[in-house]
Amino acid sequence: MVKTWVKMGMGCVLLWAGVASAQETSEPEARAGYQSCDRAEIDQLESEALALAAPGGCEDVGQCRSAPVGAKACGGPRSHVVYCATSTDEDRLLKALERLEKREGQFNQQCDVFSTCEFISPPELELVEGQCRAVTPS
Incomplete structure (x- = not known):
């Protein structure tokens, strides 16, 4: 029997004397994937990265920041x-978020993940009683 990997979208499908998905085939490499x-x-x-973000501790909304997740x-x-730049180790947070983004991108491709294609814009920020937060649309 002939095995062929065909690129479809962001993942691969194993074609083998018909169509078989990775979970349906007995091929070790497909099962491992x-x-x-x-x-x-x-x-x-994600939990580790978000734990580094401290929203409190700012005195001015200009000290508030947001960073992309996943x-x-x-x-x-x-x-x-959303976090306060003065009370967050920003370098550590951004590196953790970068690791998450890279790994999730690999995961999405490897596991044929689908998602909506809408753009998630950075939120507008506000400071309420020393806490940075995203402005909630009314």
Whole structure:
């Protein structure tokens, strides 16, 4: 039997005497790829990154910042995190968010993840009682 990998969208489909998905085939390389499609690592990286963001401690809204979180399959971030630049180790936060984005991008491609293609804009920021937060649209 002949195996062929065909690029379709952001992932691969295994064609083998008909169509078989990674989870349906007994091929070891396909099974290994399917088993790695567990979001636990992505969730852990996101939790670690968000724990670094401190929204409190600012005295002026100009000290408030937002940063993109994750990677949608269509491109762009899934959301944004709001934090105070004076009370957050910004370098550490941005590096953690970059690791998350890179790993989630790999995950999306490897696991054939689909998403909406809408752009998630950075939020407008406000300072309320020393806490940075996204402005809630009325």
